[in-house]
Amino acid sequence: MTVQQTSHTVPCRSAGPPLDVVEWRVCRLREVGFPVALAEALARQRVDLHALLQLVDAGCPPELAARILSPVDDPRATR
Template sequence: MTTPQTQTPAACQPGGPPVDVVAWRACRLHEAGFPWVLADSLARTRTDLHALLSLVDAGCPPRLAARILSPIDDGSSPW
């Protein structure tokens, strides 16, 4: 059984030298449906990008995926 994968459009795959990892992570998350503010916030954390994308690929809304993988709520998270 295979899991459908989020397609990576060319926007996050530069043809030149490597891009900033945080910018690339934010781009991938945004392309998967995360709002830019949330994508940028998540890209700067140690949240597992592949786990986020897997949840979204399985039909989980992006904000819920972020919430599921976030640390215990201390009241400061943007989602």
């Protein structure tokens, strides 16, 4: 597997109290290259974060990974 390196890496670990789960999910998605708005939207949805990260790690663009794993009940999803 390859790891996508980004120039805007955001550390998801903090020396202080634990991060909020949604904030942590946004941070992890941003680390692998998801745009801010998409990362924030996905972090609040019922999307498998690990599956998203695996798809991107395998070379799938973040936007396509999000479409592949978007929930069926998402009103933006095409049927």
